Amino acid sequence: xxxxTQTPKFRVLKTGQSMTLLCAQDMNHEYMxxxxxxxxMGLRLIHYSVGEGTTAKGEVPDGYNVSRLKKQNxxxxxxxxxxxxxxxxxxxxxxxxxxxxxxxxxxxxRLTVT
Amino acid sequence: AQKVxxxxxxxxxxxxxxxxxxxxxxxxxxxxxxxxxxQPPSGELVFxxxxxxxxxxxxxxxxxxxxxxxxxxxxxxxxxxSQVVDSAVYFxxxxxxxxxxxxxxxxxxxxxxx
Numbered sequence: 001x002x003x004x005t006q007t008p009k010f011r012v013l014k015t016g017q018s019m020t021l022l023c024a025q026d027m028n029h030e031y032m033x034x035x036x037x038x039x040x041m042g043l044r045l046i047h048y049s050v051g052e053g054t055t056a057k058g059e060v061p062d063g064y065n066v067s068r069l070k071k072q073n074x075x076x077x078x079x080x081x082x083x084x085x086x087x088x089x090x091x092x093x094x095x096x097x098x099x100x101x102x103x104x105x106x107x108x109x110r111l112t113v114t
Numbered sequence: 115a116q117k118v119x120x121x122x123x124x125x126x127x128x129x130x131x132x133x134x135x136x137x138x139x140x141x142x143x144x145x146x147x148x149x150x151x152x153q154p155p156s157g158e159l160v161f162x163x164x165x166x167x168x169x170x171x172x173x174x175x176x177x178x179x180x181x182x183x184x185x186x187x188x189x190x191x192x193x194x195x196s197q198v199v200d201s202a203v204y205f206x207x208x209x210x211x212x213x214x215x216x217x218x219x220x221x222x223x224x225x226x227x228x
């Protein structure tokens with residue numbers, strides 16, 4: 001049981017390049033989330049999904065896109081990376097169905113945009 | 115809008131000291147949920163506790179205890195007899211009744227010295 005995994009762990013991009021971060025969970029969770037963590041700001045929700053085929057915007061969605069084609073996977077895309085997107089990205093998953101449940105987090109992806 | 119404030123950016127204590135991490139929240143909802151997460155140096159966030167707004171009983175789990183006071187909109191976390199392994203960043207987070215979208219505080223860095 002791997003829990004929540006993220007690929008890659010580290011990445012360096014040049015401004016304007018694109019990339020996709022992959023999140024996978026093996027707990028059959030309905031809900032999945034992408035957060036970014038910046039110094040002094042805690043974690044901020046980028047996008048989330050409440051089920052296969054659904055996505056919704058979080059607090060800081062600009063510059064990112066997501067897709068949830070399979071229940072166990074949640075992809076985060078950066079179409080044209082900017083230095084302001086240098087951050088640590090965390091994926092999380094949880095049970096769905098109403099009341100907030102604990103979220104299970106992946107190990108994070110450290111992204112640097114130069 | 116929801117907001118979580120963790121005013122203590124960093125706390126340093128000596129092993130075996132007790133330490134309290136403060137969390138103050140803002141919400142207009144009558145039903146909401148509060149969480150604490152731990153982020154050890156390895157980077158992965160670990161769930162510690164979830165509390166709903168109707169349950170004001172204090173909770174104790176081993177050396178950890180939580181004090182929820184609705185009157186002051188606070189949900190403070192105390193570690194008794196701190197240990198070096200408690201060194202981590204601790205996040206307080208708030209969620210509405212439905213949807214499970216977390217709003218995080220900026221986090222408190224706890225350093226426990228031997």
